Amino acid sequence: FAFLVPNLTTYLNAFQNGCEAFQLPSRCRVSNFAAVHYMEKKAGFRTKPHSSFLPSSAVDLEVAASVSEMHDESNTKTSSISTFEKFDYLSHWYPVIWARDLPSNRPTQVTLFDVNYVVAKRVSEDSGPKKQEEVVAMLDRCPHRSAALSEGRLTAQGSFQCAYHGWSFDALTGRCLDIPQVENKRSIRISDKKKRIDGTAVPAMVHQEMVWIFPGGGLEQALKAPPPPSVPEIDEDGYRIVSSVVRDFPIDWTILLENIMDPDHGLFAHQVEYFDLYSASSESPQDVREETRHGGKGWSVTSTTKAVNSILEGSLQEKNKNTESEIKPNTFLSKERKEDDIPVATTTFDAPNLITMARRNPGTGKTSFAIAFWICPSGTGKSRFMSANVGKVPNFLKIPRWIGHVAIMNFLDQDTFLLATQQKHVLGKESELVLQYQKLNSQNEIKERNINLSEDTSHLKINIPVRRKFYVYQSPTERLSARVGAFLDATLSLVPNRLKSIQNLGGYEQVMQSSLISRSQVLDRFTQHTQICPDSMEVVKNCIQIQSACKVLAALPLLVKVLAFGNSNMVTATASLLHRCIINCNGFLAKRPVGIMGFWIGAAILSFLANKLEKEFYYKYTNDYRENDMDKIPSLWKDTV
Ligand code: FES
Ligand SMILES: [Fe+2]
Known part of the structure; x- marks a missing residue:
């Protein structure tokens, strides 16, 4: 929880001011990354630029044909091609996952423009109103040997830890915090002038229930x-x-x-x-x-x-x-x-x-x-x-x-x-x-x-x-x-x-x-x-469990019958507890053949329904379904030609 608390109010106040200055709607919940970097900016620190993602100015090699001529009819107010020219894909926020689908305190990989990012929802251990959540994101590449950080974990303090050799990174800044194999970490930081040991943090926020990331640089660019x-x-x-x-x-x-x-x-x-x-x-x-x-x-x-x-x-x-x-x-x-x-x-x-x-x-x-x-x-x-x-x-x-x-x-x-x-x-x-x-x-x-x-x-x-x-x-x-x-x-x-x-x-x-x-x-x-939707995955797991339970329960009467077979159905004083149990159950079941049939039918129906529902979460739409759908068209659209 320590990683959430320090100076949070100061950061958030500063960020609120930042939002106003840059007209970012304050209802957008930007991760502390934003706040931290806003403070750094104020203090004159430099945030690490994402060199591979810096927006570059467009070089016009061809004067594009004027597409505004297309469908330029009276009730279409078109804009000229120049409105597109300024468009920069990297200078936009992108939703990458529903916040509710992001597991707490576990790294998850998302992909944007063929680049992988690791995102995580850090949740404090407190419950109730004090419970705090924030999303963090980094490029999904460990600077050590390029393993995916999404394969690793979040430490108790909320850092991304690489699963390969255990390097840890501050999820808000990308700064390398620990290299387990090195004793004198200070010396590394001093000698690593180019900051090659640091990962690349990416601005992240929750907005309208989705996690958004900004691939075009640090907070300065994001704002x-x-x-x-x-x-x-x-x-x-x-x-x-x-x-x-x-x-x-x-x-x-x-x-x-x-x-x-x-x-x-x-x-x-x-x-x-x-x-x-x-x-x-x-x-x-x-x-x-x-x-x-x-x-x-x-x-x-x-x-x-x-x-x-x-x-x-x-x-x-x-x-x-x-x-x-x-x-x-x-x-x-x-x-x-x-x-x-x-x-x-x-x-x-x-x-x-x-x-x-x-x-x-x-x-x-x-x-x-x-x-x-x-x-x-x-x-x-x-x-x-x-x-x-x-x-x-x-x-x-x-x-x-x-x-x-x-x-x-x-x-x-x-x-x-x-x-x-x-x-x-x-x-x-x-x-x-x-x-x-x-x-x-x-x-x-x-x-x-x-x-x-x-x-x-x-x-x-x-x-x-x-x-x-x-x-x-x-x-x-x-x-x-x-x-x-x-x-x-x-x-x-x-x-x-x-x-x-x-x-x-x-x-x-x-x-x-x-x-x-x-x-x-x-x-x-x-x-x-299914694999990326926790709600659907839970239904699949429940369906599998229901089917297994139905099979076991349906087999029980048969098992009792088999075990009781050949044994005397007289319970003597010297009979073992298990023997008595089997004989009693067998006697109980023998008197209720209709009940057993009903039980079997019920289990079969339940298992069938669970199986049917489970199948909804796998590949389903075969060519037969397509043909069936095609046959529905004439009821909506009359064939005339
Ligand atoms: S590759 Fe990440 S710690 Fe070695
Ligand atoms: Fe789902």
Whole structure:
């Protein structure tokens, strides 16, 4: 507990002042790291810079084509390409794990832009109101021999200790505190001028129930960066996060982002109608507005449309004209409503990774539904999906979290394999464009500027128009997708560690020749969700225990029968206690054959249900499920061609 107490109030007061000075919302709970470093800054100390992550200024090698021309129609207020140019992925906070999923006082690995970090929730041993929690994070690499710190432990004092040779590090500063094999530690500190024995601490905080880390440097950079984006409803009175979900996907985060903000696929990929409320049509067009925030460091785009069944109602009226078997949309919003009562369906993308979808009453502004998605950019070809339903639900109405997880896992399975098939083409195309670009420039411009692409590409800014060249936007709802696509095209080359991994894919042809990962790998719920969700893991363990208990209990009557077989069923005075017990049990059971049958049936049903539930947490969505789902489409969307 000692590590939490010293000068905490002073630090927090100082940090509060810091928040005001830098306009970081004070409700964000930044770890003591922030406070400590704010004090260091005041005192003139230098915090250790994360040299490999320092944001570098963009070098324009190509004047990017103006993507603002795309879908630049009257009701789309587009911003020019220059708003993207200032975007720096490293100058943003990223949510990496739900705070409730982070075990106390144990290191956990998270990944961001293909770099591993170790995060931990340090909890004091006190219970009750005095109990204190804070999150800390470091690069997941021990400076001694590069073993992962996440494989180690937290000491009783709250330091990260490497499991290999026991070096310990201050989790707030990264400073090496102990090298067990060295007696005179002072001499090491004095001789280690370059501080090579220190690890790299990373700013961390809890905000809206998630752990956020800042990969772009120390506190100084973190305070200058835009604060973590908020979902307004989460902080409003009466609202709360009703369910929080996490799942790691072998799908590139850019592709998952586009999938989530696309309501047009709900009818087909998920066979549901309510996505349609966010779709646009000629009768309820989509309005798209962009905003450059935080002095050009942040960018957001919002689409709004009337929450009506846009695709279904118009098309079905037409299709139902000459047919007997009429299909009617059946969502509650398809009923006749007064114009003023129709909620506004809003989708907001807060770059780089938050999508909020909500339905709000146009008159009162009250939210009837809100869901937020944070797509953590774990790396090229992967993502961590985190979502939260936000609602005005009384606290006593708490549905076990795993129930929501089972439902949403089934839902997510429906289109994730589709994304895997799409990803091959999109990443292949991105790779081809990067290689083409490098080839074009290798002899002239790059040479002139004396830049060697094969050595370091991280600071180069190039436009990779993969979406502009490869996607075909046709739907009236795709104005939003087109703008987000333009943002991605313009900024992908600045995504940390991306250019090299995309380059390594070897171009479109090479990617096409490689085999697609299997459905069971893409949809492997156990590694993607169950293992990282304590609530689901507990259900799995309970299911296994219930099944084992059922087997043992069901076998007991048989065991008694076998043991009693051949023994006299007369209990004599000299019989052993065990013998008496067996004979008595056997006699008891022999008189209750119906009871035993009932017991067996009950155990079999319980075991069957536990087995069924357990299976929900492993790979489930086979081709049979897909075919079954495809057969549901005609009940929503009439085949006419
Ligand atoms: S690698 Fe960490 S202590 Fe040796
Ligand atoms: Fe779960």
